[in-house]
Amino acid sequence: MKKTKRILPGFGLTMGVTMSYLSFIVLIPMISLVIQTGEAGWSGIITAITDQRIWSSYKVSFGCSFLAALINTIFGTMLAWVLVRYRFLGRRLIDGLIELPFAIPTAVAGISLTFLTTDKGWIGRPLAELGIRIAYTKVGIIVALTFITLPFVVRSIQPILEELSPDFEEAGRTLGAGSARIFFKIILPELKPALLTGFSLAFARGLGEYGSVIFIAGNKPFQTEIAPLMIVTRLEEFHYEQATAVALVMLLASFIIMFVVNRVQLRAASYVGG
Amino acid sequence: MKKSFIVLAFILAFLAYSGLGAAPVSAAEIEITNVSYDPTRELYEEFNAAFQKYWKNKTGDDVTIVQSHGGSGKQARSVIEGNEADVLTLALAYDIDEVEQAGLVAKGWQARLPKNSSPYTSTIVFLVRKGNPKNLKDWGDLAREGVGIITPNPKTSGGARWNYLAAWAWADKQYNHDEKAIIEFITKVFNNVLVLDAGARGSTNTFVQNGQGDVLLAWENEAYLSIAERPGEFEIVTPPTSILAEPPVTVVDEVVEKRGTRELATEYLNYLYSDEGQRIAGKHYYRPSNPEILKEFGQYYDLSTQLITIDDPLFGGWATAQKYHFSDGAIFDKIYTK
Numbered sequence: 001m002k003k004t005k006r007i008l009p010g011f012g013l014t015m016g017v018t019m020s021y022l023s024f025i026v027l028i029p030m031i032s033l034v035i036q037t038g039e040a041g042w043s044g045i046i047t048a049i050t051d052q053r054i055w056s057s058y059k060v061s062f063g064c065s066f067l068a069a070l071i072n073t074i075f076g077t078m079l080a081w082v083l084v085r086y087r088f089l090g091r092r093l094i095d096g097l098i099e100l101p102f103a104i105p106t107a108v109a110g111i112s113l114t115f116l117t118t119d120k121g122w123i124g125r126p127l128a129e130l131g132i133r134i135a136y137t138k139v140g141i142i143v144a145l146t147f148i149t150l151p152f153v154v155r156s157i158q159p160i161l162e163e164l165s166p167d168f169e170e171a172g173r174t175l176g177a178g179s180a181r182i183f184f185k186i187i188l189p190e191l192k193p194a195l196l197t198g199f200s201l202a203f204a205r206g207l208g209e210y211g212s213v214i215f216i217a218g219n220k221p222f223q224t225e226i227a228p229l230m231i232v233t234r235l236e237e238f239h240y241e242q243a244t245a246v247a248l249v250m251l252l253a254s255f256i257i258m259f260v261v262n263r264v265q266l267r268a269a270s271y272v273g274g
Numbered sequence: 275m276k277k278s279f280i281v282l283a284f285i286l287a288f289l290a291y292s293g294l295g296a297a298p299v300s301a302a303e304i305e306i307t308n309v310s311y312d313p314t315r316e317l318y319e320e321f322n323a324a325f326q327k328y329w330k331n332k333t334g335d336d337v338t339i340v341q342s343h344g345g346s347g348k349q350a351r352s353v354i355e356g357n358e359a360d361v362l363t364l365a366l367a368y369d370i371d372e373v374e375q376a377g378l379v380a381k382g383w384q385a386r387l388p389k390n391s392s393p394y395t396s397t398i399v400f401l402v403r404k405g406n407p408k409n410l411k412d413w414g415d416l417a418r419e420g421v422g423i424i425t426p427n428p429k430t431s432g433g434a435r436w437n438y439l440a441a442w443a444w445a446d447k448q449y450n451h452d453e454k455a456i457i458e459f460i461t462k463v464f465n466n467v468l469v470l471d472a473g474a475r476g477s478t479n480t481f482v483q484n485g486q487g488d489v490l491l492a493w494e495n496e497a498y499l500s501i502a503e504r505p506g507e508f509e510i511v512t513p514p515t516s517i518l519a520e521p522p523v524t525v526v527d528e529v530v531e532k533r534g535t536r537e538l539a540t541e542y543l544n545y546l547y548s549d550e551g552q553r554i555a556g557k558h559y560y561r562p563s564n565p566e567i568l569k570e571f572g573q574y575y576d577l578s579t580q581l582i583t584i585d586d587p588l589f590g591g592w593a594t595a596q597k598y599h600f601s602d603g604a605i606f607d608k609i610y611t612k
Binding site: 047052053111114115118120121135136214215218219220221222229232233234235236237238239242 | 345347348351372427429430431432468469470471472476479480483484485486600601602607610611
């Protein structure tokens, strides 16, 4: 074997570690998922796709996760912008708060969000008088998912914004561009890959989220049942293969979505690159 | 590069192997693990202390009891998947039957201890808001329009299966075994459910903390805990008929054989039937199975309630009831079919 000199030694070792690590953490569990589903046969998969109740749970999960990720993409960008571009009292504190949704157990987050947003809660009561219900509706699910996935978008964008020198904006302005044009033509293209990453991470995390949603959703069949609950239900009945069939369908769907997002990202990158 | 990969794979394989190989625990440590379900935490804290004292007096040995709590079905699964429990104390026999199916508990385990292996029992009651504003007295009232019910989902919560079956038992009598009418009634009840939480603790939280609904269908012991926690806010309504909830206990044969803890684990469970064990259960609002000691706690319980058991011909035991009511596409699912 021809040895090529590299600047950093230990490629073989690190590659070995990488492969073993990926096998243990990702590949083996994935394969066992496929094998377990295989035990259910095609009928299990077909049920997981055609059952009306499971199908409506996919719609709830994918729809709510998508909206939550979208909300975070918009407001997360704003938040990151404020944190990077302005200096104000309490900035560090707010910066630290961003990670809070990761730090507290999701069940705790779910219980306290529900407590606040029911028609008896501090936030929920005035809204209920206006006819808006949060807890035990899809809105509640979106609220919980938005909370849980907040850090992804902010933390993906922050480093890019920090690197992005205000000089570009000034250059644009001296050339006569308006604020909107500067944002859409200069800042947004730079942020796009990071935005897509943050969006995909938030979306994927939202799909799998169980602990917090379960408290705020109300879990009404056909209305606010999420797909992970359908999995847990089947586990609870000791039907492992049916549970994994639902999981497999979700996995495939998310894989396709991620793939599409990545293609979009690649195309965007090549477009920007010229 | 290839070589180091292989070496690494060997190292990892070796680590994994030695990790697994280290599992057997020597009997000299005298430690047993009790895998239980959620609402028994306080009960077993007190019982374990009492048993440790009893065992110390009897044999001079110190025993450590490791407690594990969670949803009943989840706990059973963890044991099937290798969580080494010496004894199981779960919410319903069906969950232990699954462990038996996996070959860890001997066949016919439920006949090994008195009273269907249930040293304490409970029943399903209505927890209502102070003054019972909706005037809910019996199961029939739950189907009334405008009544908001909170109950966990019987599909995800073992404990909630008792709720559903208790309602079924009432309707069976009311509608004279007319199954169509029974299902119609049950459908009305579940259409009145505002929030279908995944577990019993979630439902209690929804009803007690978040103020949702008019009635919480709860185990009697849980209902008493809520009253003790927030006195003056709730009342318990014991319907004239309900179901006898039997949370069973057993040693896990596979594990006690391997660890050599059979004698200790068996004695531990037997002690639940002793006068002291029975009184501790009573103190934590479970109904002691010993009728003499049950009487001591008579002020808590409406002993006139007619309690039907799961082994009644109406249900035919857990295996049958589970299949008939709760399996995929069975009656409970049909309630929620569009």
